[in-house]
């Protein structure tokens with residue numbers, strides 16, 4: 461090797477594609493891992509479904525619901541179910557909790573169209589649902605996409621009726637309509653952000669009237685009759701429902717080489733699944749391992765199932781009670797990987813990124829030191845010392861990783877749950893998977909990155 465090559469290899473930061481750095485065996489493991497990931501995406505399209513699916517998998521691995529009446533020891537596995545929308549999985553460590561716990565935190569809510577409390581109406585002999593979008597969607601992307609309805613009706617008698625319609629081949633689907641180009645001259649003059657307005661995101665749900673010679677709103681009546689037969693509900697029951705319209709498409713491989721995964725809801729179920737699969741394999745950790753699947757991240761983490769609540773503190777509190785640890789000391793000594801996606805460099809839209817600091821698909825799991833916007837507002841900005849620790853851990857385990865920043869300076873920005881956990885005194889850095897078309901009805905990730913995320917989560921909690 462020439463001197464130039466030798467010294468360059470020593471001094472330059474290597475940023476080669478993961479396919480050129482990983483063994484064929486590891487690449488195959490990554491592709492295999494994503495088969496389970498795609499299945500998870502298809503059965504976990506809402507936070508409730510993701511939480512339920514995660515608890516089913518955990519039950520099979522010996523996890524049980526936490527109880528204050530029990531005394532847990534090293535290797536015991538429990539979970540804290542927060543209203544069926546957010547879950548914390550715990551594997552007790554060898555050390556006391558006040559020596560610090562290792563936390564991973566992903567979110568299981570994704571952008572979508574929520575039904576309004578009074579959604580059902582009829583107009584010119586069509587039945588429709590009014591919606592209020594959830595999270596940061598680009599509204600123009602959602603019309604003419606087949607949609608499925610997921611959620612619950614909570615009835616006055618205390619019973620909860622689960623709804624999932626539009627996923628199976630024999631089930632109907634739903635859609636938001638858009639104008640035909642022939643008549644879209646006026647609409648086409650709108651700004652893209654205004655191309656489809658919030659109050660235009662109405663869901664088409666029926667057109668067949670109840671057969672009667674008199675009366676009005678016969679299409680709406682017919683829909684209510686069908687819903688009553690299937691779910692035992694009346695129109696008033698929509699008032700205490702949580703119903704979400706999500707893209708009906710299934711997760712699939714993307715590309716002739718099948719190197720990528722396309723699906724709705726990969727922000728952040730890609731990290732949620734990676735993290736879940738990791739803690740399910742943790743058997744005998746030195747420090748107690750905590751894997752959180754959180755709700756409400758897409759609307760700012762507020763609410764009692766979001767991470768800007770006391771949920772995590774209460775979990776740590778209960779873990780500390782088990783071995784007589786001090787909660788404050790435990791938090792101060794704890795570390796966290798905030799497991800969320802970052803924006804991957806898109807070949808068609810490169811100019812919103814600064815390519816020296818952007819993340820790339822197939823370049824491994826992305827460590828994001830800070831998120832936020834306009835001069836690092838709204839972020840926790842991990843300390844150099846903590847990033848160094850994570851760097852060392854990833855390199856030692858042979859995990860391909862990269863750094864990332866959410867777009868150019870002053871180009872926009874965004875946040876994650878990292879700052880809420882950092883506010884508890886915990887060391888936190890963001891670590892996740894780069895994604896294309898983030899928040900769209902169909903997002904793209906790379907299989908290698910998904911698997912590297914899983915390995916990083918495992919390495920951190922094992």
Ligand code: MN
Nearest residue numbers: 727728800801
């Ligand atoms: Mn996210």
Ligand code: MN
Nearest residue numbers: 727728758899
């Ligand atoms: Mn998001």
